[in-house]
Amino acid sequence: MKPFNLQNFAFRRCIGFGLVVSASLLSLAGWAQAQNAWPTKPIKIVVPYAPGGANDILARVVAEKLAPALGQSVVVENKPGAGAAVGTELVVKAAPDGYTLLMAASGPIVFNPALVAKLAYNPVTDLTPISLAGSFPMILAVNEASPAKTFSELVTISKANANKFNYSYPSASFQLVMELVKAKTGLKAMNVPYQGSAPSINAVLTQEVQMTLIDSGPISALLKAGKLRALAVTSEQRLAAYPQVPTLKEQGIELSVNFWSGLLAPAGTPAPIVKRLQEEVARIMALPDVQERMAKLDIKPVGGTSADFAKIIAQEIQLWSQVAKENNIKAE
Numbered sequence: 001m002k003p004f005n006l007q008n009f010a011f012r013r014c015i016g017f018g019l020v021v022s023a024s025l026l027s028l029a030g031w032a033q034a035q036n037a038w039p040t041k042p043i044k045i046v047v048p049y050a051p052g053g054a055n056d057i058l059a060r061v062v063a064e065k066l067a068p069a070l071g072q073s074v075v076v077e078n079k080p081g082a083g084a085a086v087g088t089e090l091v092v093k094a095a096p097d098g099y100t101l102l103m104a105a106s107g108p109i110v111f112n113p114a115l116v117a118k119l120a121y122n123p124v125t126d127l128t129p130i131s132l133a134g135s136f137p138m139i140l141a142v143n144e145a146s147p148a149k150t151f152s153e154l155v156t157i158s159k160a161n162a163n164k165f166n167y168s169y170p171s172a173s174f175q176l177v178m179e180l181v182k183a184k185t186g187l188k189a190m191n192v193p194y195q196g197s198a199p200s201i202n203a204v205l206t207q208e209v210q211m212t213l214i215d216s217g218p219i220s221a222l223l224k225a226g227k228l229r230a231l232a233v234t235s236e237q238r239l240a241a242y243p244q245v246p247t248l249k250e251q252g253i254e255l256s257v258n259f260w261s262g263l264l265a266p267a268g269t270p271a272p273i274v275k276r277l278q279e280e281v282a283r284i285m286a287l288p289d290v291q292e293r294m295a296k297l298d299i300k301p302v303g304g305t306s307a308d309f310a311k312i313i314a315q316e317i318q319l320w321s322q323v324a325k326e327n328n329i330k331a332e
Helices: 006-037 054-069 085-092 107-115 151-160 172-185 197-205 214-225 271-285 286-295 306-326
Strands: 044-049 075-077 100-105 127-136 138-143 167-168 190-193 211-215 228-233 260-265
Touching: 044 085, 054 075, 054 085, 054 100, 054 127, 054 214, 054 260, 054 271, 085 107, 085 127, 085 190, 085 260, 100 107, 100 127, 107 167, 107 172, 107 260, 107 306, 127 190, 127 271, 127 306, 138 172, 138 197, 138 214, 151 260, 167 172, 167 197, 167 228, 172 190, 172 211, 172 306, 197 228, 214 228, 214 286, 260 271, 271 286, 271 306
Parallel strands: 044 075, 044 100, 167 190, 167 211
Antiparallel strands: 100 260, 127 260, 138 211, 138 228
């Protein structure tokens, strides 16, 4: 048996430790290189609604402009369902590597927490805000054949037909606003949910329902064609595209609401990736052709910081949770 050599033992131990450290450093270096190399494959932006709404439009604009900037294709994937929770949960469960993103409107991020008692995700802890993309008002509209020419006339007609007067909406966030309008005006209408803006609008066209509350983008062509009639807008001021349509406030209803859409990533997405995406969204929404296109759809382009977006989310969850509680409104 060879005698124990403390010096050789110490030397071998030192070498072993050095190999471990070297392996760790190489691993960290590889991770850093992977982050610097991002993206190396296509990126997916999940839209938790059916195609056609303002949120979907914004996602496609961002995808179109983002692809050449990053040198990778950027695809938009619509995953509607359960008040936008299906698509949102898909992103929450995705790897936080910058390849699966969420273009979400206010609904799944600030309204669902206010309306759903047991939500399968937490928008504050399960998602990383990247940047707001745009904000937009809503329009209350009826079929061109409706006898209601003003909102006050609509309220009167609804009261006389309370058992057969319905309104369509594409998600619970629109329902919350509409229920507030009902509470403040005495309007009588049953809610009928649809999977997305297009089906909700079509329900008014076919007279399955008597009215709808919808974002202005997907309804603009039908309003201009005279197939639908706008009775009110939810913005603070009248819309430039529809100067003849009064706001709710002008009609004595103390309520003004603008929805928004923004880009988010799974919690844990590396900060450099979040920063790059935030800078790109800000650049895209400031492009003249994007600004011009958004103006035609009554969408206000926005490109704020991640911190600003996080602050808005926290504030609005608190606000709408209080509103839902005070008016006893829950998602159906």
